[in-house]
Amino acid sequence: MTDTQMLSREAAPLEEEACARAPVGLLAELTHRCPLQCPYCSNPTELERANTELSTADWQSVMRQAAELGILQIHLSGGEPTARRDLEEIVETAAKSGLYTNLITAGVLLSRERLEKLRDAGLDHVQLSIQDVDVENADRIGAYKGGAKKKHEVAGWVRELDMPLTVNAPIHRQNIENLPAIIDYAVDVGAGRLEVAHIQYYAWALKNRAALMPTKEAFMKTAEIVKEAKERLKGILVIDFVVPDYYAKYPKPCMGGWGRGIINVTPSGRVLPCHAAESLPGMQFDNVRDRPLADIWLNGSAFEKYRGTDWMKEPCRSCDRREIDFGGCRCQAFALTGDAANTDPACSLSPKHEEWAKVAEVESHKPAPEFVYRRMGKAANATSE
Ligand code: SF4
Numbered sequence: 001m002t003d004t005q006m007l008s009r010e011a012a013p014l015e016e017e018a019c020a021r022a023p024v025g026l027l028a029e030l031t032h033r034c035p036l037q038c039p040y041c042s043n044p045t046e047l048e049r050a051n052t053e054l055s056t057a058d059w060q061s062v063m064r065q066a067a068e069l070g071i072l073q074i075h076l077s078g079g080e081p082t083a084r085r086d087l088e089e090i091v092e093t094a095a096k097s098g099l100y101t102n103l104i105t106a107g108v109l110l111s112r113e114r115l116e117k118l119r120d121a122g123l124d125h126v127q128l129s130i131q132d133v134d135v136e137n138a139d140r141i142g143a144y145k146g147g148a149k150k151k152h153e154v155a156g157w158v159r160e161l162d163m164p165l166t167v168n169a170p171i172h173r174q175n176i177e178n179l180p181a182i183i184d185y186a187v188d189v190g191a192g193r194l195e196v197a198h199i200q201y202y203a204w205a206l207k208n209r210a211a212l213m214p215t216k217e218a219f220m221k222t223a224e225i226v227k228e229a230k231e232r233l234k235g236i237l238v239i240d241f242v243v244p245d246y247y248a249k250y251p252k253p254c255m256g257g258w259g260r261g262i263i264n265v266t267p268s269g270r271v272l273p274c275h276a277a278e279s280l281p282g283m284q285f286d287n288v289r290d291r292p293l294a295d296i297w298l299n300g301s302a303f304e305k306y307r308g309t310d311w312m313k314e315p316c317r318s319c320d321r322r323e324i325d326f327g328g329c330r331c332q333a334f335a336l337t338g339d340a341a342n343t344d345p346a347c348s349l350s351p352k353h354e355e356w357a358k359v360a361e362v363e364s365h366k367p368a369p370e371f372v373y374r375r376m377g378k379a380a381n382a383t384s385e
Protein backbone atom coordinates (compact mmCIF):
# COMPACT_ATOMS: atom_id res chain seq x y z
CA MET A 1 0.00 0.00 0.00
CA THR A 2 1.30 3.50 -0.83
CA ASP A 3 1.57 6.35 1.68
CA THR A 4 -1.31 8.12 -0.08
CA GLN A 5 -3.52 5.06 0.24
CA MET A 6 -2.61 4.83 3.92
CA LEU A 7 -3.55 8.47 4.45
CA SER A 8 -6.92 8.07 2.74
CA ARG A 9 -7.67 4.99 4.83
CA GLU A 10 -6.83 6.73 8.08
CA ALA A 11 -9.30 9.48 7.15
CA ALA A 12 -12.19 7.00 7.21
CA PRO A 13 -14.53 7.62 10.19
CA LEU A 14 -13.78 5.39 13.13
CA GLU A 15 -16.44 3.39 14.86
CA GLU A 16 -17.29 4.59 18.35
CA GLU A 17 -16.55 1.10 19.54
CA ALA A 18 -12.91 1.46 18.52
CA CYS A 19 -12.41 4.48 20.76
CA ALA A 20 -14.31 2.97 23.65
CA ARG A 21 -12.02 -0.06 23.57
CA ALA A 22 -8.86 1.82 22.62
CA PRO A 23 -5.54 0.77 24.12
CA VAL A 24 -3.87 3.31 26.42
CA GLY A 25 -0.49 3.05 24.81
CA LEU A 26 1.24 2.18 21.56
CA LEU A 27 4.76 0.81 21.58
CA ALA A 28 6.39 1.92 18.34
CA GLU A 29 9.48 -0.17 17.62
CA LEU A 30 10.88 2.32 15.11
CA THR A 31 13.87 0.16 14.26
CA HIS A 32 15.66 -2.94 15.49
CA ARG A 33 19.05 -1.34 14.82
CA CYS A 34 20.96 -0.69 18.05
CA PRO A 35 24.65 -0.14 18.82
CA LEU A 36 24.32 -2.10 22.07
CA GLN A 37 23.94 -5.88 22.32
CA CYS A 38 22.20 -6.50 25.65
CA PRO A 39 21.81 -10.22 26.32
CA TYR A 40 18.28 -9.62 27.75
CA CYS A 41 16.96 -7.48 24.89
CA SER A 42 13.19 -7.89 24.48
CA ASN A 43 13.41 -7.69 20.69
CA PRO A 44 12.77 -10.97 18.85
CA THR A 45 15.79 -13.16 18.17
CA GLU A 46 15.05 -12.72 14.44
CA LEU A 47 15.61 -8.97 14.18
CA GLU A 48 13.99 -6.96 11.38
CA ARG A 49 16.45 -5.39 8.96
CA ALA A 50 16.72 -1.68 8.12
CA ASN A 51 15.50 -2.15 4.54
CA THR A 52 12.13 -3.46 5.80
CA GLU A 53 11.43 -0.48 8.08
CA LEU A 54 8.37 1.74 7.65
CA SER A 55 9.00 5.10 5.98
CA THR A 56 8.69 8.45 7.75
CA ALA A 57 5.24 8.97 6.20
CA ASP A 58 4.15 5.49 7.31
CA TRP A 59 5.10 6.19 10.92
CA GLN A 60 3.47 9.62 10.79
CA SER A 61 0.31 7.92 9.58
CA VAL A 62 0.53 5.44 12.46
CA MET A 63 0.78 8.36 14.91
CA ARG A 64 -2.29 10.07 13.49
CA GLN A 65 -4.26 6.84 13.39
CA ALA A 66 -3.27 6.12 17.01
CA ALA A 67 -4.58 9.51 18.14
CA GLU A 68 -7.85 9.02 16.22
CA LEU A 69 -8.25 5.62 17.80
CA GLY A 70 -8.06 7.21 21.26
CA ILE A 71 -4.57 6.07 22.26
CA LEU A 72 -3.02 8.47 24.79
CA GLN A 73 0.68 7.60 24.94
CA ILE A 74 3.29 6.70 22.35
CA HIS A 75 6.40 4.89 23.50
CA LEU A 76 9.09 5.44 20.88
CA SER A 77 11.27 2.43 21.20
CA GLY A 78 13.49 0.07 19.25
CA GLY A 79 16.20 -1.24 19.05
CA GLU A 80 17.49 2.26 19.47
CA PRO A 81 14.92 4.79 18.20
CA THR A 82 17.50 7.58 17.85
CA ALA A 83 19.13 5.49 15.08
CA ARG A 84 16.27 6.84 12.90
CA ARG A 85 17.26 10.19 11.40
CA ASP A 86 13.58 11.12 11.04
CA LEU A 87 12.79 10.75 14.75
CA GLU A 88 12.12 14.48 15.12
CA GLU A 89 9.50 14.36 12.34
CA ILE A 90 7.77 11.36 13.91
CA VAL A 91 7.80 13.04 17.35
CA GLU A 92 6.41 16.25 15.90
CA THR A 93 3.52 14.46 14.21
CA ALA A 94 2.73 12.52 17.38
CA ALA A 95 2.81 15.64 19.54
CA LYS A 96 0.68 17.63 17.11
CA SER A 97 -1.83 14.77 17.10
CA GLY A 98 -2.17 15.22 20.86
CA LEU A 99 -0.23 12.13 21.95
CA TYR A 100 2.04 12.02 25.00
CA THR A 101 5.45 11.00 23.70
CA ASN A 102 7.98 8.93 25.62
CA LEU A 103 11.41 8.17 24.18
CA ILE A 104 12.82 4.83 25.36
CA THR A 105 16.52 5.10 24.63
CA ALA A 106 19.95 3.71 25.44
CA GLY A 107 21.15 7.29 24.96
CA VAL A 108 24.53 6.55 23.39
CA LEU A 109 23.72 8.07 19.97
CA LEU A 110 22.28 11.32 21.36
CA SER A 111 23.92 14.72 21.36
CA ARG A 112 22.68 17.60 23.49
CA GLU A 113 21.72 19.45 20.33
CA ARG A 114 19.60 16.56 19.05
CA LEU A 115 17.89 16.13 22.39
CA GLU A 116 17.01 19.82 22.33
CA LYS A 117 15.58 19.42 18.83
CA LEU A 118 13.49 16.48 20.00
CA ARG A 119 12.21 18.48 22.95
CA ASP A 120 11.33 21.36 20.65
CA ALA A 121 9.54 18.92 18.34
CA GLY A 122 7.28 18.02 21.27
CA LEU A 123 8.98 15.15 23.09
CA ASP A 124 7.43 14.90 26.57
CA HIS A 125 9.55 12.37 28.45
CA VAL A 126 12.81 10.41 28.29
CA GLN A 127 13.29 6.90 29.61
CA LEU A 128 16.99 6.09 29.73
CA SER A 129 18.17 2.52 30.20
CA ILE A 130 21.30 1.71 32.18
CA GLN A 131 23.15 -1.61 32.41
CA ASP A 132 24.83 -0.97 35.79
CA VAL A 133 26.50 1.79 37.82
CA ASP A 134 29.80 -0.06 37.69
CA VAL A 135 31.11 1.44 34.45
CA GLU A 136 33.19 -1.52 33.38
CA ASN A 137 30.44 -4.03 34.10
CA ALA A 138 27.85 -1.85 32.37
CA ASP A 139 29.92 -1.65 29.19
CA ARG A 140 30.51 -5.39 29.29
CA ILE A 141 26.78 -6.16 29.65
CA GLY A 142 25.80 -3.86 26.78
CA ALA A 143 28.94 -4.78 24.78
CA TYR A 144 29.51 -1.08 24.13
CA LYS A 145 32.66 0.71 25.35
CA GLY A 146 32.02 4.16 26.78
CA GLY A 147 28.27 3.56 27.01
CA ALA A 148 27.90 4.07 30.76
CA LYS A 149 29.83 7.36 30.71
CA LYS A 150 27.74 8.65 27.80
CA LYS A 151 24.47 7.68 29.48
CA HIS A 152 25.42 9.67 32.56
CA GLU A 153 26.05 12.68 30.35
CA VAL A 154 22.71 12.20 28.57
CA ALA A 155 20.85 12.03 31.89
CA GLY A 156 22.38 15.41 32.77
CA TRP A 157 21.24 16.93 29.46
CA VAL A 158 17.68 15.67 29.94
CA ARG A 159 17.44 17.46 33.26
CA GLU A 160 19.21 20.60 31.97
CA LEU A 161 16.59 20.75 29.24
CA ASP A 162 13.94 20.46 31.94
CA MET A 163 12.47 17.21 30.69
CA PRO A 164 11.15 14.48 33.00
CA LEU A 165 13.48 11.49 33.25
CA THR A 166 12.91 7.83 34.07
CA VAL A 167 15.89 5.55 34.60
CA ASN A 168 15.25 1.98 33.55
CA ALA A 169 17.49 -0.58 35.24
CA PRO A 170 17.07 -4.21 34.16
CA ILE A 171 18.20 -6.30 37.13
CA HIS A 172 19.81 -9.76 36.95
CA ARG A 173 22.46 -11.84 38.68
CA GLN A 174 25.31 -9.87 37.09
CA ASN A 175 24.34 -6.46 38.53
CA ILE A 176 21.97 -7.30 41.39
CA GLU A 177 24.53 -6.52 44.10
CA ASN A 178 24.64 -2.91 42.91
CA LEU A 179 20.93 -2.18 43.38
CA PRO A 180 21.46 0.27 46.29
CA ALA A 181 23.98 2.19 44.15
CA ILE A 182 21.57 2.12 41.18
CA ILE A 183 18.92 3.77 43.37
CA ASP A 184 21.45 6.44 44.45
CA TYR A 185 22.37 6.99 40.79
CA ALA A 186 18.74 7.66 39.86
CA VAL A 187 18.47 10.24 42.65
CA ASP A 188 21.82 11.86 41.71
CA VAL A 189 20.87 12.32 38.05
CA GLY A 190 17.52 13.85 39.02
CA ALA A 191 15.23 11.11 37.71
CA GLY A 192 11.63 11.31 38.87
CA ARG A 193 11.10 7.59 38.37
CA LEU A 194 13.23 4.45 38.49
CA GLU A 195 12.19 1.13 37.05
CA VAL A 196 13.86 -1.71 38.90
CA ALA A 197 12.92 -4.33 36.36
CA HIS A 198 13.88 -7.92 37.00
CA ILE A 199 14.44 -9.58 33.66
CA GLN A 200 11.49 -11.23 31.94
CA TYR A 201 12.68 -14.39 30.21
CA TYR A 202 11.54 -14.12 26.59
CA ALA A 203 13.51 -13.77 23.36
CA TRP A 204 17.19 -12.95 24.01
CA ALA A 205 16.75 -13.20 27.77
CA LEU A 206 15.48 -16.75 27.38
CA LYS A 207 18.66 -17.65 25.47
CA ASN A 208 20.64 -16.12 28.37
CA ARG A 209 18.46 -17.29 31.24
CA ALA A 210 21.19 -19.19 33.08
CA ALA A 211 23.56 -16.21 32.79
CA LEU A 212 20.95 -13.79 34.15
CA MET A 213 18.80 -15.66 36.70
CA PRO A 214 19.38 -14.47 40.29
CA THR A 215 18.87 -16.79 43.25
CA LYS A 216 15.60 -16.50 45.13
CA GLU A 217 17.50 -15.16 48.14
CA ALA A 218 19.08 -12.39 46.04
CA PHE A 219 15.68 -11.55 44.57
CA MET A 220 14.07 -11.36 48.04
CA LYS A 221 16.80 -8.96 49.12
CA THR A 222 16.00 -6.63 46.20
CA ALA A 223 12.36 -6.57 47.30
CA GLU A 224 13.47 -5.40 50.76
CA ILE A 225 15.88 -2.80 49.35
CA VAL A 226 13.16 -1.37 47.10
CA LYS A 227 10.61 -1.30 49.92
CA GLU A 228 12.98 0.65 52.16
CA ALA A 229 14.01 3.01 49.35
CA LYS A 230 10.40 3.72 48.37
CA GLU A 231 9.66 4.86 51.91
CA ARG A 232 12.87 6.89 52.27
CA LEU A 233 12.57 8.59 48.88
CA LYS A 234 8.87 9.52 49.00
CA GLY A 235 8.37 12.77 47.09
CA ILE A 236 11.85 12.46 45.48
CA LEU A 237 11.83 9.27 43.43
CA VAL A 238 9.03 6.90 42.41
CA ILE A 239 10.28 3.32 42.14
CA ASP A 240 8.49 0.72 40.04
CA PHE A 241 9.47 -2.84 40.87
CA VAL A 242 9.00 -5.60 38.30
CA VAL A 243 9.10 -9.05 39.90
CA PRO A 244 10.65 -11.96 37.98
CA ASP A 245 7.94 -14.44 36.94
CA TYR A 246 9.98 -17.39 38.18
CA TYR A 247 9.71 -16.22 41.78
CA ALA A 248 6.11 -15.01 41.73
CA LYS A 249 3.02 -16.84 43.01
CA TYR A 250 0.76 -15.58 40.25
CA PRO A 251 1.68 -14.32 36.80
CA LYS A 252 1.45 -10.72 35.62
CA PRO A 253 -1.34 -9.85 33.20
CA CYS A 254 0.74 -9.94 30.03
CA MET A 255 0.61 -6.42 28.49
CA GLY A 256 -2.26 -5.69 30.90
CA GLY A 257 -4.23 -8.49 29.21
CA TRP A 258 -4.02 -9.60 25.57
CA GLY A 259 -5.53 -6.97 23.27
CA ARG A 260 -6.65 -4.77 26.18
CA GLY A 261 -4.16 -2.02 26.96
CA ILE A 262 -1.19 -1.97 24.60
CA ILE A 263 -0.62 -2.27 20.89
CA ASN A 264 2.84 -2.97 19.50
CA VAL A 265 4.02 -2.00 16.00
CA THR A 266 7.25 -3.58 14.72
CA PRO A 267 9.80 -1.73 12.52
CA SER A 268 8.24 -3.22 9.36
CA GLY A 269 4.68 -2.33 10.46
CA ARG A 270 3.42 -5.64 11.83
CA VAL A 271 0.90 -5.04 14.60
CA LEU A 272 1.24 -7.30 17.64
CA PRO A 273 -0.72 -7.69 20.89
CA CYS A 274 2.63 -8.18 22.68
CA HIS A 275 6.25 -7.72 21.59
CA ALA A 276 6.95 -11.46 22.00
CA ALA A 277 3.80 -12.68 20.20
CA GLU A 278 5.76 -13.63 17.07
CA SER A 279 7.13 -16.62 19.00
CA LEU A 280 3.67 -18.23 18.81
CA PRO A 281 3.03 -20.53 15.85
CA GLY A 282 0.07 -20.22 13.48
CA MET A 283 -0.62 -16.54 14.19
CA GLN A 284 -1.49 -14.04 11.46
CA PHE A 285 -0.21 -10.52 12.14
CA ASP A 286 -1.66 -7.66 10.10
CA ASN A 287 0.48 -4.82 8.81
CA VAL A 288 -0.30 -1.10 8.99
CA ARG A 289 0.73 -0.95 5.32
CA ASP A 290 -2.35 -3.08 4.45
CA ARG A 291 -5.04 -2.36 7.02
CA PRO A 292 -6.06 0.60 9.25
CA LEU A 293 -4.79 0.43 12.81
CA ALA A 294 -8.28 0.65 14.37
CA ASP A 295 -9.52 -2.27 12.25
CA ILE A 296 -6.51 -4.37 13.22
CA TRP A 297 -7.05 -3.54 16.88
CA LEU A 298 -10.76 -4.36 16.83
CA ASN A 299 -10.94 -7.24 14.37
CA GLY A 300 -7.44 -8.55 13.64
CA SER A 301 -7.28 -12.30 14.18
CA ALA A 302 -4.14 -12.06 16.35
CA PHE A 303 -5.91 -9.66 18.74
CA GLU A 304 -9.12 -11.70 18.82
CA LYS A 305 -7.33 -14.99 19.49
CA TYR A 306 -6.63 -14.53 23.23
CA ARG A 307 -8.71 -11.45 24.04
CA GLY A 308 -11.00 -11.73 27.06
CA THR A 309 -11.47 -15.07 28.80
CA ASP A 310 -13.48 -17.31 26.41
CA TRP A 311 -10.35 -19.05 25.06
CA MET A 312 -9.22 -20.18 28.53
CA LYS A 313 -8.84 -23.77 29.69
CA GLU A 314 -8.88 -25.00 33.28
CA PRO A 315 -7.65 -24.01 35.82
CA CYS A 316 -7.90 -20.43 34.48
CA ARG A 317 -11.46 -20.81 33.12
CA SER A 318 -13.02 -21.13 36.59
CA CYS A 319 -10.43 -19.13 38.52
CA ASP A 320 -11.35 -15.94 40.43
CA ARG A 321 -8.24 -14.21 39.12
CA ARG A 322 -9.02 -14.74 35.43
CA GLU A 323 -9.92 -11.08 34.90
CA ILE A 324 -7.00 -9.89 37.00
CA ASP A 325 -4.07 -11.60 35.28
CA PHE A 326 -5.83 -13.02 32.20
CA GLY A 327 -3.97 -16.30 32.57
CA GLY A 328 -0.52 -14.67 32.38
CA CYS A 329 1.75 -14.90 29.36
CA ARG A 330 0.72 -16.85 26.23
CA CYS A 331 4.32 -17.10 25.01
CA GLN A 332 5.52 -18.58 28.28
CA ALA A 333 2.58 -21.03 28.26
CA PHE A 334 3.46 -22.13 24.74
CA ALA A 335 7.20 -22.41 25.41
CA LEU A 336 6.74 -24.85 28.28
CA THR A 337 3.48 -26.66 27.54
CA GLY A 338 3.30 -26.53 23.74
CA ASP A 339 -0.17 -24.90 23.91
CA ALA A 340 -0.48 -21.12 24.23
CA ALA A 341 -4.01 -21.49 25.68
CA ASN A 342 -2.72 -23.33 28.74
CA THR A 343 -2.14 -21.59 32.08
CA ASP A 344 1.14 -19.70 32.25
CA PRO A 345 3.57 -21.97 34.16
CA ALA A 346 4.48 -18.90 36.25
CA CYS A 347 1.18 -19.49 38.06
CA SER A 348 1.39 -21.70 41.15
CA LEU A 349 -1.91 -23.30 40.03
CA SER A 350 -0.41 -24.52 36.76
CA PRO A 351 0.36 -28.27 36.70
CA LYS A 352 3.73 -27.33 35.15
CA HIS A 353 4.66 -24.76 37.81
CA GLU A 354 6.95 -26.88 39.95
CA GLU A 355 8.95 -28.13 36.99
CA TRP A 356 9.25 -24.56 35.78
CA ALA A 357 10.26 -23.02 39.12
CA LYS A 358 12.93 -25.70 39.53
CA VAL A 359 14.69 -24.37 36.44
CA ALA A 360 15.29 -21.06 38.21
CA GLU A 361 16.52 -22.77 41.37
CA VAL A 362 18.98 -24.97 39.47
CA GLU A 363 20.27 -22.38 36.98
CA SER A 364 20.72 -19.62 39.53
CA HIS A 365 23.00 -21.80 41.67
CA LYS A 366 25.30 -22.88 38.84
CA PRO A 367 28.19 -20.71 37.62
CA ALA A 368 26.89 -18.21 35.06
CA PRO A 369 27.67 -19.15 31.45
CA GLU A 370 28.91 -16.54 28.96
CA PHE A 371 26.40 -14.16 27.43
CA VAL A 372 24.95 -14.76 23.99
CA TYR A 373 24.91 -11.16 22.78
CA ARG A 374 21.96 -9.75 20.86
CA ARG A 375 22.98 -9.22 17.26
CA MET A 376 21.55 -9.06 13.73
CA GLY A 377 22.13 -12.34 11.95
CA LYS A 378 24.25 -14.77 13.93
CA ALA A 379 24.21 -14.28 17.71
CA ALA A 380 27.62 -13.84 19.35
CA ASN A 381 28.89 -15.17 22.64
CA ALA A 382 31.17 -13.29 25.00
CA THR A 383 34.41 -14.81 23.78
CA SER A 384 33.87 -13.67 20.20
CA GLU A 385 33.78 -9.99 21.20
S1 SF4 B 1 17.88 -3.77 25.38
FE1 SF4 B 1 19.97 -3.19 24.79
S2 SF4 B 1 20.28 -4.16 22.77
FE2 SF4 B 1 18.04 -4.16 23.17
S3 SF4 B 1 17.35 -2.30 22.22
FE3 SF4 B 1 17.74 -1.80 24.36
S4 SF4 B 1 19.85 -1.04 24.39
FE4 SF4 B 1 19.57 -2.08 22.42
Ligand code: SF4
Nearest residue numbers: 316319321322327347
Ligand atom coordinates in the same frame (compact mmCIF):
# COMPACT_ATOMS: atom_id res chain seq x y z
S1 SF4 C 1 -5.11 -20.21 37.20
FE1 SF4 C 1 -5.02 -18.76 35.49
S2 SF4 C 1 -6.37 -17.05 36.06
FE2 SF4 C 1 -5.95 -18.26 37.93
S3 SF4 C 1 -4.20 -17.22 38.90
FE3 SF4 C 1 -3.37 -18.86 37.59
S4 SF4 C 1 -2.96 -17.87 35.63
FE4 SF4 C 1 -4.33 -16.52 36.78
